[in-house]
Amino acid sequence: MTTTMQANESSHTHSHYINRDLSWIEFNWRVLEEAQDANNPLLERIKFLAIVSSNLDEFMSVRVAGIMDLLKAGYAKKDFTGYTPSGLIKRINKRVGKIAAEQYKTYRDIGRQLAKEGIAFSSYDDLTITQKKALDAYFLSIVFPVLTPMAVDQSRPFPLVHSQALYLSVVLQREGEAPDEEEPYFAIVQVPSNLSRFVTVPSRASSKKVEFVLLEDLIERHIHTLFSGYVPVGVQSFRLTRNADFTLNEEGAEDLLEEIEKELQRRKWGSPVRLEVQRGIHPYALGMLKDEFELEEGIFEIEGPIDLSFLMKLSGALPGYAHLRFPEIEPVYPRELRGVDSIFDVLRQQDVLVHHPYESFDAVNDFVSEAALDPHVLAIKMTLYRVSGKSALIQALSKAAESGKQVTVVVELKARFDEERNIAWARKLEKAGCHVVYGLVGLKTHAKITLVVRQETDELRRYVHVGTGNYNDSTARLYTDAGLFTANATIGEDASGLFNEMTGYSAPLHLQAFAVAPTDLKPRLFDLIRREASHAAAGKPARIIAKLNSLSNQEMVDELYAASRAGVRIDLIVRGVCCLRPGVPGLSEHITVRSVVDRFLEHSRIIYFENDGNPEVYLSSADWMTRNLTRRVELLCPVFDLKVKMSLIRMLNIVLADNVKARMLQPSGMYERFAGDKPAFRSQFEAMAIRSWKK
Template sequence: MKDTTVRETSNNYLNRDLSWIEFNRRVLEEAQDAGTPLLERVKFLSIVSSNLDEFMSVRVAGIIEQMKAGHTKKDFTGYTPAGLFKRIMKRTAKMVADQYKTYRDLMRQLAKEGIIFTRYDDLNATQRKAMDEYYHEIVFPVLTPMAVDQARPFPLVHSQALYLAVVLMKEGDSEEEEPYFAIVQVPSILSRYIAVPGRTNRKKHEFIQMEDLIEKHIQTLFSGYIPVSVHGFRVTRNADLTLNEEDAEDLLEEIENQLRKRRWGDPVRLEVQKGIHPYALNKLIDEFEIISEYIFEIDGPLDLTYFMKLAASVQGYDHLRYPPIKPVYPHELDDVEDLFAKLRGQDVLVYHPYESFDAVTDFICDAAYDPQVLAIKMTLYRVSGNSQLIQALARAAESGKQVTVVVELKARFDEERNIAWARKLEQAGCHVVYGLVGLKTHCKITLVVRQEADGLRRYVHVGTGNYNDNTAKLYTDVGLFTSHKIIGEDASALFNEVTGYSAPHNWKAFGVAPTDMMEKFFEKIRREKNNAAEGKPAHIIAKLNSLSNQQMIDELYAASQAGVRIDLIVRGVCCLRPGVPGLSEHITVRSIVDRFLEHSRIYYFENAGDPEVYIASADWMTRNLTRRIELMCPVFDKQNVQSLINVLQLSLRDNVKARQLQSNGMYEPVRLKDAPPRRSQFEAMRIRSWKTTFPDNEAEDPKSS
């Protein structure tokens, strides 16, 4: 009898948002992993909170908007907005409970190592005196008590800021009379944790939390009143921008206006400290017009994101951290006097953070100062706060070079920084372009045009990650330097399309979204499908961040049904359901969450024994394939192709941090019988020869893993 258990459309796909929750749970598992250094576990605990903040303010906010608009249609995974919201909040509540259970465990372990969070009431007299002085000299002048009554309406509560809800009685009032209510913002400009002077003969680091210190001195803000209760609360608002690009005369001004409106976004989550006074809770519910499903009661300090700074700043505990990694400079470019001469002779592939981002910075800087360089064109999506690249581009423009920079103003939560960079570049004489209406410019590419003895030559850098020297130390990404003629021509055409009025180009090398990238991927998947049907070698490996586009999933299902082996390495969201008989039994999905954020996008197609490998800025998500300007670039050099295959193999061999997606939507640790422990990121750090040889000198091809 034919198996029909997965033939329902709603059963063939995993939901994107529920899949994301499972991803954040994998991050939480890193905080729970006893094999991870203790302060690194604290960082992962912080990342869980920051991830959840963005998820609530964007994804959950969007679902709530659909519910308010009365949408009842099911998505392709079988969920109505209301049904999905209910499931999300249930799973999120469970994850938050587990997160704070982990928090308490980590606090106990930190205390054993001498890093102690203590209560004000547990301090000795000397310590209390020091904390009292700190409060009166540093904290008190910054605080602003805000009463809420008939004459003073509820003040604006900023999204994701920490506040104290204070219930008060007037001296002489009876307990039957209605209490008074006020809020106090915990100042974000000061540290959430305060170092306490050490106790006699104890070599330990003691801290108290800012909100605890304020609570113990709350009387100083409300003289003549008796504090009844003081509890923390925190609101998350809808942070998704609604842009009217068509009618906006100035996109930069429109985004600035929307950023101001973000402060007034509708509340989508209310976090309150466990035990909050019922009167205070009712006041908050009335003000934010929020229902119980939006409320999280937290058994511990609100907003654990501050632990990231603590873990990085506390001194004398290097044994509780990962050993520092010093990225090596790519050996092909090391001690090269003429970078452009080197790139005329060979393409160079770099793998961050194992290889230094300085190579990218040097490429831009060399171009900026080289008198033979006529033009530099570059896309910027997310840039660091003190970017040498920005300074180099400004210097190039000031020296008379044609410098064109496509700045994406709509990069979520980086809008203000990108506006500042755009203005600085314009002041230096750069041509700044904000991309195309309705599309985010997400591709990562730099084009350098240079006058040489035999004419103009183009040099190109294409990457999978942002031009950000800070994240390049934390994310795994690959980049390609090349002077390949066809890639250079396509790069020029791409910039012409983005900055001017050019008809869609007939790309010779690139695949570009939203015009033809998805169709090119489909063609390559279908080619593998046909090869499998003809008995030829057929294999697909894709390393990416997210997979949620239904059409792409259906193409992969069809290829699997034809017998194509498909290995997916998807760090985050995956809507494809692997291992289903008759549908996806030839598909595996792995996720790796480890020290560095897996961010590179690499696509391998067996092509009947003549492999093709591409690097790209795009994941297989609908937004990447249809609503963004994205780029996929072929890697032509055979040695670089093998290097990327090696990178893929490292991930496929990981049996320490890899987790495999099951057909039920859950992830289980990868366990390879009789195989030695292999941790892909640590092996990538250990073997600087990943470009030419495989770990342990094992000559494997993708089919053998």
């Protein structure tokens, strides 16, 4: 194996646990490595750069903000990984500074390579006279009218600076004044977020090169037009990140929608967490910003354009250049459901597994749409956590309600950063006549399940879809997830019980198949892990394979350690945060942890237990984090159909065989790539190959 580039600062090897936040930073290093991988096409590499920026934004505004709240409250106790808030925040800021420096180094390298392909970010001063005239006209007609210079002086206090919006700091002196005669004047200008961050430059004569100028650079070049009578002596960009988390008093809220809307407004005034400034910022401007935001730590000098998340849109704004992109794939429609008159007819005969993004999310849309139009369907019940902008599911549910069917939708309004969109969907569904429920007080509803109740001859039959990912057709093309369609009676009865618990006053039921957080999912998992340990102790076949996004719950880690000591072979596939330290003699020597970061975001949660030669496989909505196991409604669903079970086991084995995009977590806390002379095996490419013969 080869060692990844990051320095070994997160190991904290005297602890049995890896810190959650430092582990997350290591995950973002792995994303950055995809931007640096020369085997990835250039326009895909800039997408990974954009993802690094977006990831860091959420990390700083939520996780780091929470740690800073602990500091302000004087909290000084160590967490279970051995860190105090003050020690952790210093380590985080140091690591974030390093990753940002490496990110911009990568940006400059990719920029040089894109320039060789005829795609370039140009300086205004390097443009031709004709190009400059075109940009001057664009500035005066489109940009200038929406700019607002905001002076800061004794009569005009510092204006509200919005979180994660881009601004220019402007230091000025009066015309005719010597630089040191008086204290400088200071103003800020927000870079309009409703205009494209990159401005297309007209092509040079007889040139095929595509050129862009950044919007903030264009504004800086024309900043004098906003301050007549003054001379700009320092114009640099900056960006503030505020605390974006909030706590709702759900029990005291008469209207949850209104309360969340108020909190969304309060988010604009969240306490400052991070300040990014352009390298070389005028000292007076930096002093003004530091004083206003009361930040001494968490200030990062950026050598390049602040906030590279705009690169995601840039990639989409460049038509052609197929050689600079991954080959397009079109998800195939599940073979079992192809060309049939009714999905319900198929499900009465067999369960069907759908593997996104290789197989189409249209199967889910069609399942709900058929239910909406079928006169024999009496009721549709569904959970919605994050929905796409143009959701066919919302339309189908609305039609079902309008046609007189009983439609119940559990909408999670508190899905972070999707609150506004979910409020809009909730109101649309209510208007159509759906029963909209906002879940249980104090808990987020994260389970992904749909129940269709259908009258068939002399009985009611339940049809269920259980998924590992959100009901979102956009992310279903970008995330790997699994969905199970079934008419299994036991699963159907449990689905009814679960919805009754979520929408009514039902006490937690004794479910036959499901395990549901926060009541019995964690105990069920502990029982299953302990069963494997007892099998191993008795010399019977024992193995656990768990594919998750994150593993950070201390009790869960301890259970896995105990199983390892009993001799259970445990293979964990954890894309992001992992607090478990594998391969430690006497503690976790039978545990491996690997992370796969590739073209698609690994998102499916699949759990396998060997069970003395009688394997059990489960699909789940839950990661093994404290919030998922104790503060959310989550679902663990067994797979009974042998064919589906074998397909899921095959999926797990494909990921375990990856030696191209998988990194193995070492006892030190570092991740290492595979090295050696084995043939390259890339799990997502293999999954695409399987998809090809399913056509």
